[in-house]
Amino acid sequence: MSVFAGPLSRLIDELKRLPGIGQKSAQRIAFHIERAAREDAERLSQAILEVKDKIRLCNLCNNLTEQDPCEYCSDPTRDQSVICVVETPYNVVGIERTREFHGLYHVLHGALSPLQGIGPEQLRLKNLMERLKSGSVKEIIVATNPNVEGEATAIYLSKLIKPLGVKVSRIAMGIPVGSELEFADEVTMLKAMEGRREI
Template structure:
């Protein structure tokens, strides 16, 4: 498709197109931006990618991405060891932290169960989670997987797997967003909002 560009430019465009949400036109725009940028900017970008790839690993305790062992969340002595929040991706940990509501520990699955994509519990950090729960004082596990088919399947699987261990398994509430209008909500969201209603 890009054979009218010099080979290095075509390859750069092709590599940029592998990024999520980057189509052919965006990839071309990014490629030419990088070609016209000062050397220090382009080299800084390439070096930061290399550094991240080489220095970032999974925490041996929670499987979050980190450049230290264990990660900062696992080192934090002020967190509640009795509550463990399970999320799909490292970026979900950041989303939870931004709420400033959760002060427990985390466990990152690195995905969700999706038979269509060939992802089962074996491809996730479920074995690591089970080992961790057997050796910890966790009393409640909060399942904070995404509110889609894969996230719900993962939550159900984890609930069935963890309840026999004697821990309380809860699911984050879901329903209407704050500031949302009823007329724009779909039926499933409204149904979940009704299920999660509480007394005021």
């Protein structure tokens, strides 16, 4: 027999399935929802359903969007000649926060990871290649994660795209701002040295 009443127990079980939520956190959230006003609970359930009903992938860039094409692809003020390729939609948010990039995006929804059985076929590359055929794109910035999978994806993309005459660049890798050189590991330091620029 469950310690909690049926509906409460079911809510805790559902919350526990969310990433980063364990038994204790699930109980705390469930009790909060139970104590909250009915309107608050309705707003929450409505918001969850709306995400499921209205969010889809942009046909051009694969970003999560309510409208198709997404707000980035349909914005005429953005630079149509530069596309930044990222692994996940969260990465778009990270780059947008800089307020320095004004080009377009392309989301791969993953990176090459042979150990997980993810090869080129599993990445959303087809519509990227179609976008490049238009001839208006001059540069692709590969902003995949600076790890083994991200690096392999970047190299694979450059080999695929360069023959089309499009410039392919990779985001810099190296020492994080605010840290100190003495704590940098050898791989990071090596990448920082390789990616040095003239000032």
